[in-house]
Amino acid sequence: EAFVPDTNSLKALREAAADCRGCPLHGPATQTVFGEGPRRARLMMVGEMPGDREDLAGHVFVGPAGRELDAALERAGIARSDAYVTNAVKHFKFRERGKRRIHDTPKKSEVDACLPWLREELRLVKPEVLLILGAVAGKALLGSSFRLTRSRGEPVESDLAPCVMATIHPAAILRAPDGEARQAEREAFVDDLQAVAARLDG
Numbered sequence: 001e002a003f004v005p006d007t008n009s010l011k012a013l014r015e016a017a018a019d020c021r022g023c024p025l026h027g028p029a030t031q032t033v034f035g036e037g038p039r040r041a042r043l044m045m046v047g048e049m050p051g052d053r054e055d056l057a058g059h060v061f062v063g064p065a066g067r068e069l070d071a072a073l074e075r076a077g078i079a080r081s082d083a084y085v086t087n088a089v090k091h092f093k094f095r096e097r098g099k100r101r102i103h104d105t106p107k108k109s110e111v112d113a114c115l116p117w118l119r120e121e122l123r124l125v126k127p128e129v130l131l132i133l134g135a136v137a138g139k140a141l142l143g144s145s146f147r148l149t150r151s152r153g154e155p156v157e158s159d160l161a162p163c164v165m166a167t168i169h170p171a172a173i174l175r176a177p178d179g180e181a182r183q184a185e186r187e188a189f190v191d192d193l194q195a196v197a198a199r200l201d202g
């Protein structure tokens, strides 16, 4: 909270976030990966935290999970460039395994420390539809009782936006045990995005 400036400028917010030291994750990470998209976006999507690629590039959802997201958005007829895309946590948390950096799930204290940034993004963008991608973002925004299995695909009761929906994190598609399961996850993800598209159209 102490690092969040009093501003109505998304650009000023993003610049301030680059220097955030509000939790230990800034240490090993390359850079802050802040949300991206139009200030007037009608759709905001919130993922978990940047991955290896995002940490290096400084942009959200540009790695393998981002490719799944892009493909599904295209099939659902949603232009990613019209959406504001961000994460619950804005620094990559990882464990080193040899030369590779492996995703490490952020702790509740780290998610909580980062939440003031997300709240400000929501306050400034004021999306009509807020789409939560996965359980970490769901718990961050809706509380620890949030269960993705219970809330998926249906509008969620919340005053965060006129319409709040939740679906899987696209990385879950990549973790499916085999090709068939992966394809089933993909189809279900597209179904959820189509429900979002219907909201935006209607």
Ligand code: URA
Pocket (backbone or CB within 6 Å): 047, 048, 049, 050, 051, 054, 059, 060, 061, 062, 063, 065, 066, 087, 171
């Ligand atoms: N996973 C996320 O949650 N966010 C990203 O930006 C990339 C992968």
